[in-house]
Amino acid sequence: MSSTFKLVFAVYLLPLFLDFCRGSIVGVCYGRNADDLPTPDKVAQLVQLHNIKYLRIYDSNIQVLKAFANTGVELMVGVPNSDLLAFSQFQSNADSWLKNSILPYYPATKITYITVGLEVTESPDNASALVVPAMQNVLTALKKVGLHKRIKVSSTHSLGVLSRSFPPSAGAFNSSHAFFLKPMLEFLAENQSPFMIDLYPYYAYRDSPNNVSLDYALFESSSEIIDPNTGLLYTNMFDAQIDALYVALMALNFRTIRIMVTETGWPSKGSAKEKAATPDNAQKYNTNLIRHVINDSGTPAKPGEELDVYIFSLFNENRKPGLESERNWGLFYPDKTSVYNLDFTGKGAVDMTNSANGINSNGTTWCIASSKASEPDLQSAIDWACGPGNVDCSAIQPSQPCFEPDNLVSHASFAFNSYYQQNGASDVACSFGGNGIKVDKDPSYDNCIYLTIRGINKTAASNTSAIANTSSSTRTEACLWIASFFLMALISYILNLGNVLDASF
Numbered sequence: 001m002s003s004t005f006k007l008v009f010a011v012y013l014l015p016l017f018l019d020f021c022r023g024s025i026v027g028v029c030y031g032r033n034a035d036d037l038p039t040p041d042k043v044a045q046l047v048q049l050h051n052i053k054y055l056r057i058y059d060s061n062i063q064v065l066k067a068f069a070n071t072g073v074e075l076m077v078g079v080p081n082s083d084l085l086a087f088s089q090f091q092s093n094a095d096s097w098l099k100n101s102i103l104p105y106y107p108a109t110k111i112t113y114i115t116v117g118l119e120v121t122e123s124p125d126n127a128s129a130l131v132v133p134a135m136q137n138v139l140t141a142l143k144k145v146g147l148h149k150r151i152k153v154s155s156t157h158s159l160g161v162l163s164r165s166f167p168p169s170a171g172a173f174n175s176s177h178a179f180f181l182k183p184m185l186e187f188l189a190e191n192q193s194p195f196m197i198d199l200y201p202y203y204a205y206r207d208s209p210n211n212v213s214l215d216y217a218l219f220e221s222s223s224e225i226i227d228p229n230t231g232l233l234y235t236n237m238f239d240a241q242i243d244a245l246y247v248a249l250m251a252l253n254f255r256t257i258r259i260m261v262t263e264t265g266w267p268s269k270g271s272a273k274e275k276a277a278t279p280d281n282a283q284k285y286n287t288n289l290i291r292h293v294i295n296d297s298g299t300p301a302k303p304g305e306e307l308d309v310y311i312f313s314l315f316n317e318n319r320k321p322g323l324e325s326e327r328n329w330g331l332f333y334p335d336k337t338s339v340y341n342l343d344f345t346g347k348g349a350v351d352m353t354n355s356a357n358g359i360n361s362n363g364t365t366w367c368i369a370s371s372k373a374s375e376p377d378l379q380s381a382i383d384w385a386c387g388p389g390n391v392d393c394s395a396i397q398p399s400q401p402c403f404e405p406d407n408l409v410s411h412a413s414f415a416f417n418s419y420y421q422q423n424g425a426s427d428v429a430c431s432f433g434g435n436g437i438k439v440d441k442d443p444s445y446d447n448c449i450y451l452t453i454r455g456i457n458k459t460a461a462s463n464t465s466a467i468a469n470t471s472s473s474t475r476t477e478a479c480l481w482i483a484s485f486f487l488m489a490l491i492s493y494i495l496n497l498g499n500v501l502d503a504s505f
Contacts, residue, residue, distance in 0.1 A: 024293045026344060027054025027076070027310040028331065029263055030064070034317040036334040040067035043314070046336050047073055051344055056262060056310045058118065060101040069108040076113040076262070076310070077102070079134065084117055084127045087134035094137035095144065103145065114138055115262070117155040119198060121177055128180040131155050135187060154188060156196040156262045159241060162248055168301065169229035171244030172251060185254045194308070197245060198263035201237040202285070202325075205276060212237065214276055218266075219288030220428045224384075232300035233384050235428075238264070238289065243301040258306075264289065265312040268339050270325035277325045283340040286311055286331075290344060291424075295390070303388045364452050365438045367420035367430035369412035378408040381432045385415040392418065395448065402448035413443060414450065421451040 030043065038046070044067040047055060056076040057064055068075060079087060079097075086093045102111060116135045120128045135153050142148040159165060161181065163174040173181055188195055201217040215221045217237050224233035225240070234240045242259060249257055266285035270277025289309065298305040316330035316339070332338055369378055386393035395402040396411045404410075416436045423429040430436040444450045 024296050024306045025054050025308045026290050026293055027056060027074075027308070028052050028314050029056045029058075029310050029312040030314045031058060031312070031317050032061075032315075033319045034315065034334065035319060037315055037317075038334065038336060040064045042336070044068050044071055044073070046332065047071070047314075054308075054310070055314075056113075056115075060097070062101070062105075065101075065105040065109045065111075068110075069105060072110065074110045074112045076115060077111055078115040078118065079138065081118055081120060081123055081125070081127050084120075084130040084134050087116070087137055088130040089133075091137050091140060094134070094141040098138070098141040098145070106147075111151055114142075114151060114153050115156050115196065116153060119156055119158045119160075121160055121174075122158050128177065132180060132183045132187060135184070139187075139191065148191070152193045153191065154193045154196050154260075155184065156198055158198050159200075161197075162244060165241055165244040167227040167229060168232070168234070168240045168243035169227050169247055171247035173248045182252070185249070185252060185257065188257050189254055194258045194260035195245070195249065196260050196262040198312075199238060199241050199261055200264060201241070202266050202276070204237060206274060209276075214281070215428065217276075218281060218284045219292060220284060220426065222428050222431045224431070224433055227300075230301070231380075232388070233380075233433075234300055236288075236292075238292070239299040242307065243299045246299075246301055261307065261309040263310060263312040265329050267325035267328045268330075269328035271323050274323060274325050277328065279340045283342065286342055290342070294345070297390055298388070300384075300388045303390065364442075365425060365440055366443055366450055366452070367413075367416045367425075367436050367438055368443055369409050369416055369432075370435050370437050371409055373409075373412075373435035375408055377433060377435050378412045381435055382408070382412050382415050385412075385419045385432075389415075389419045391415050391422065401446070414448070417443070417450050421453050425453045 028047075030047075037043070040061070040063045043064075047068075048071055052073065054074050054076075055068070056078075058078045059080055060077045065075070065077075083097075087097070102114075105111075116138055117127065117131045120126075120131050135155060139148055139153045142151055142153070161173055161177055162171060164170045164172045185195070187193070201212075205212045205214055205217040213221065216225070216235075219236040219238065221235045224235050226233055232243075234243075242261075245259055249255070249259075266282040267274070267277040268279040268282040289311070293307055293309050296304055296306055298307070311331070313329045313331070315332050315334055316328050318327050318334075320326045328339075330339055331342060369381075373381075382393070385391045393411075393415055394400060396414050397403060402410070402414045412435070416430065416432055420429045420436070427438070430438050442450060442452075
């Protein structure tokens with residue numbers, strides 16, 4: 001009985017273990033509001049060719065579900081706003097939809113999420129009151145067939161659900177949506193489903209360029225914005241918007257609900273007044289976004305927190321109404337050629353190695369602290385780099401290679417350079433509020449080795465340790481522990497089963 005219990009318990013933990021060890025993911029939204037797109041089977045080939053593992057669709061189109069069977073791509077499917085009334089009124093409607101539109105293709109087609117409703121607070125027909133009843137009926141339908149643990153139910157929202165998003169510490173939900181948000185949040189918390197949000201820093205910049213800098217919207221800010229209430233430093237709008245949402249959730253005492261970004265991106269073309277809509281800016285935003293997510297950087301308020309993100313969109317969609325940019329969010333043209341190059345691994349050009357001491361001859365640069373910077377500014381920058389910045393600062397601790405000389409300029413220089421090299425040695429990564437300076441002479445000394453852009457996989461203090469942020473290390477240790485437990489339970493069960501069989505003969 002004991003061995004059987006261990007096995008059952010281990011099997012129960014296995015899906016949780018796999019999900020926990022997965023880390024943050026980047027998916028893509030597959031919108032189909034166009035009349036010139038390739039067939040779903042061709043799309044499935046394209047998605048696999050570019051190693052895209054997660055895809056969001058906005059309905060449950062049969063041809064799409066068939067096309068992605070046995071591909072390994074995980075799908076998020078949707079119940080459109082037009083179906084909310086039927087789904088909310090009668091359980092039988094949700095049951096029939098699941099039976100006819102989902103079950104015939106599952107599990108060959110890996111469906112992991114069902115979104116019920118799309119940004120309903122922005123919908124002109126005000127379908128908000130229908131969302132939670134529809135979600136509940138979809139969940140009940142899933143429970144009837146035993147899939148409620150494997151397929152999560154949620155709904156997507158625009159940032160308009162917040163009445164305030166700046167500063168992040170003042171984030172709050174719009175009180176006019178309280179009548180449906182509170183029961184929705186209770187539903188999400190009870191069923192361990194994510195709060196799904198669509199975030200677009202592009203619109204914030206386009207509509208208010210005098211208040212939002214382009215670099216801040218593109219993850220390339222040359223300065224930090226300080227939250228006056230928390231002192232946290234923000235280098236990009238994406239993090240600030242996410243933290244505003246975290247604060248809004250915590251204000252309502254929903255601390256365990258995780259956030260998932262179901263749409264974000266940048267258009268590659270726009271009308272005359274949309275000058276920021278260019279292929280270069282779209283590539284910058286999505287490249288920086290992917291790197292930020294894959295590294296499990298988290299946000300200033302939630303460092304190391306995993307965050308799943310879906311980029312909008314797979315294709316340019318020529319039937320979308322509105323300004324020119326609305327039809328040009330795609331990563332690919334309808335002929336399946338890339339609008340711009342995009343690395344979904346998040347690695348980009350950050351393959352780094354250490355260099356020898358002395359002046360370099362290959363264009364290598366380092367980032368050090370300005371001797372003119374004030375001590376409070378340096379201390380604040382060190383705290384940020386070694387915390388939310390995910391820099392390994394163990395080398396500047398007492399008795400370590402870079403502790404001496406024991407002063408803020410020296411310690412800050414090491415921390416600044418590590419952050420600079422880990423983030424592609426870009427100019428903005430050496431800003432630190434104007435307290436960082438780029439130099440072309442290697443500041444390494446004695447056994448204190450400063451990173452260069454060719455060695456992210458080695459620490460600055462030695463050439464043997466891998467750089468990893470605290471959250472990744474903790475998750476790795478936990479994954480190893482759970483894997484060991486599962487393996488031991490399985491071995492124990494097999495050995496006990498063998499003893500039983502031997503005794504029976």
